[in-house]
Amino acid sequence: MxxxxxxxxxxxxxxxxxxxxxxxxxxxxxxxxxxxxxxxxxxxxxxxxxxxxxxxxxxxxxxxxxxxxxxxxxxxxxxLGYKHPRVLDAVQRQLEKGTAFPGVTVPQMRLARFLCERLPSFERVRFTNSGTEATMNAIRVARAFTGRHKIAKIEGGYNGSWDDVMVSTHPSGEQSGDVLRPVAAPASLGLTSHSVDNVVVLPFNEVEAAARLIEQQGKHLAAVIVEPVLGSAGMIPAEQAYIDMLREVTKRLGVLLVFDEVISFRVAYGGAQEYYSISPDLTCLGKLIGGGFPLGVFGGRSDIMAMFDPSRGRPQLPHPGSYNANPISLVAGATTLELLTxxxxxxxxxxxxxxxxxxxxxxxxxxxxxxxxxxxxxxxxxxxxxxxxxxxxxxxxxxxxxxxxxxxxxxxxxxxxxxxxxxxxxxxxxxxxxxxxxxxxxxxxxxxxx
Ligand SMILES: Cc1ncc(COP(=O)(O)O)c(C=O)c1O
Structure with missing residues (x-):
């Protein structure tokens, strides 16, 4: 020093x-x-x-x-805390079988079933290695499904570290502009103006102002992505009226509602969507669902998720990834969810x-x-x-x-x-x-x- x-x-x-x-x-x-x-x-x-x-x-x-x-x-x-014996045991048993395979595994189907049973809005899911990849794929499919290019996100919301959501995550007072009409502020150097310009930033827990912004941009918006509890901004829960408004306005305008429950999933057995009694079109999970190993998942309506389906001809959306759905994370996650009654x-x-x-x-x-x-x-x-x-x-x-x-x-x-x-x-x-x-x-x- x-x-x-x-x-x-x-x-x-x-x-x-x-x-x-x-x-x-x-x-x-x-x-x-x-x-x-x-x-x-x-x-x-x-x-x-x-x-x-x-x-x-x-x-x-x-x-x-x-x-x-x-x-x-x-x-x-x-x-469950560090080194939970049941999670370690499940991982140990999987390690003995193998850590990664060039094909489908049983643990993948098992965790997918668990999740679909736990969250009624999950009709189909796909696994990724992180929450970031989950939100990236959810937004991509929202754009593909709706044919629209813009997204709306919350000021102070963190939805992963890829370009289109690295906007207004922690803006300074000068960057953020009007409280009720926040400016889209890049959260990093290196983003293209295309990423930033395509984001409509919504004020959190401001029902009327946010509804107005969504309505003004409605025909261009593919999705509204929201953390029901703002995590890295400081564990700030959405008010019920705000979430209800998001559901009503997005449905009316044909915009997909994406819940980023990477942090909030833990607030109820079926996640914050159970707590708020809301069925989003798509949901992203991460963190705890890997039981301490890297894992993300996105999923929701089967008509939207069908765009990833390669079994009916060339998929409209490819979803490659060498470690997608790796069985170590899947068994750690499934054991964690079993214990998280x-x-x-x-x-x-x-x-x-x-x-x-x-x-x-x-x-x-x-x-x-x-x-x-x-x-x-x-x-x-x-x-x-x-x-x-x-x-x-x-x-x-x-x-x-x-x-x-x-x-x-x-x-x-x-x-x-x-x-x-x-x-x-x-x-x-x-x-x-x-x-x-x-x-x-x-x-x-x-x-x-x-
Ligand atoms: C709400 C939320 N979404 C997405 C992510 C990104 O997840 P990951 O760090 O696994 O990429 C995070 C990470 O902190 C998060 O808090």
């Missing part, structure tokens, strides 16, 4: 550094081969992320021997509610202002005094304080996402929730007193 850097180092960061010297060495070494020493940019946080070595249940261990109570579940992917989902949701309530009280008791959002077993902390109903409402939150809380929680042995979001896995019980809240209270007391 240079002297210049050191002069900006907060007390929380100094403590973090003293706990993580080996991670820092890896960071310096890793930067020689990997830009930023990693391959997953949202996980970077200053001064450097720790290098994780092992996970077990709800515990993570880093290379310095820090033991962390994990409230990330690899960012909602490991709903309705009762387990309800228990997780109850714990989520308890945690959100206790976090709110901890902030109130410390005299600090925060908004705690979430649904089911998802939660987020926004350091702002205004109610949070959309990404726009988070724009002025205190990210510096959020970072100090994140680092301080680490020191107390608790890990959440650096962006202040988290989730509860089935490995977390009442005792772990209390441990989190005690740690948070200790952190807030120190911060309030500093």
């Amino acid at each position: 240079s002297i210049q850097e050191a002069s900006f180092v907060s007390r929380e960061e100094q403590l973090y550094r003293t706990l993580t010297p080996t991670s820092y060495e890896y960071f310096l070494e890793g930067r020689k081969y990997l830009p930023g020493s990693d391959s997953r940019s949202p996980l970077f946080h200053p001064p450097y992320p720790v290098v994780l070595d092992e996970g077990h249940g709800c515990w993570l261990f880093d290379v310095d021997g820090n033991q962390l109570l994990d409230f990330t579940g690899n960012h909602t992917s490991l709903i 309705d009762d387990v989902v309800q228990l997780l949701n109850l714990r989520g509610e308890t945690l959100r309530r206790k976090i709110r009280t901890a902030f109130e008791d410390a005299g600090l202002t925060a908004q705690v959002t979430g649904l089911g077993s998802l939660f987020a902390i926004h350091l702002t005094s205004e109610p949070v109903k959309s990404y726009h409402d988070t724009m002025h939150a205190n990210v510096d304080l959020r970072h100090r809380i994140f680092l301080s929680l680490f020191k107390e042995g608790v890990l959440i996402d650096p962006r202040g979001v988290g989730c509860i896995s089935a490995a977390i019980g009442e005792a772990e929730i209390d441990r989190f809240v005690d740690a948070l209270r200790a952190v807030l007391r120190k911060l309030a007193g500093s």
Whole structure:
């Protein structure tokens, strides 16, 4: 660390550094081969992320021997916790048979059946390696089916890392324009203007304004893609009236409604679509459905999905992929879903509610202002005094304080996402929730007193 850097180092960061010297060495070494020493940019946080070595249940261990109570579940992917014995066993049995095959496998049919039984809107599905590929194929088929080229997405919505949805994911105040008529802002360099110009950006939870925008663009719109709970923007649930409006307007205008349930699937046995009683035309899942291995799925109405069918002649939409539907991910996912019964989902949701309530009280008791959002077993902390109903409402939150809380929680042995979001896995019980809240209270007391 240079002297210049050191002069900006907060007390929380100094403590973090003293706990993580080996991670820092890896960071310096890793930067020689990997830009930023990693391959997953949202996980970077200053001064450097720790290098994780092992996970077990709800515990993570880093290379310095820090033991962390994990409230990330690899960012909602490991709903049963790390190294669940039943998942490991299923994977082990599949490993002995083979890891990938040049053809159809039984685990694929089994998980497809599970999913179609679980989500009534899934008449047909196809597997991918990631949520990104799932949304990409869903949008492509929506364009092919409707013959239209534009899509509408939500401001602050994250629907994967391919070009057409890397628009207005986290725009700054200057980029975003009018609250009720957001501007399409590229979320990355390297996008073509074609990608950006084809996106209509909708304000979240603004029923009339969003309906107007969809109606104005209706004849050009192939799809509206929406996360029923905005995930990376900070676990912000849609209001029922907003989702109802999306369903009504899209149906009326012949626009396909695509639910991106990569994160929200966990909020009910049949996903957020069950919670909101809405049947989308297409749905994308990822993360938890792979049970800790890379997997995505998209599916929905059979008349739309038939465009991928190669058994009736040349498919209208090809869907290649060397590792599509790889059996390791499929058996890990199927075992996870078997264990994720309705009762387990309800228990997780109850714990989520308890945690959100206790976090709110901890902030109130410390005299600090925060908004705690979430649904089911998802939660987020926004350091702002205004109610949070959309990404726009988070724009002025205190990210510096959020970072100090994140680092301080680490020191107390608790890990959440650096962006202040988290989730509860089935490995977390009442005792772990209390441990989190005690740690948070200790952190807030120190911060309030500093
Ligand atoms: C809502 C949502 N959609 C899509 C994706 C992309 O999934 P993946 O990271 O598997 O490509 C993510 C990833 O965080 C997500 O949160």
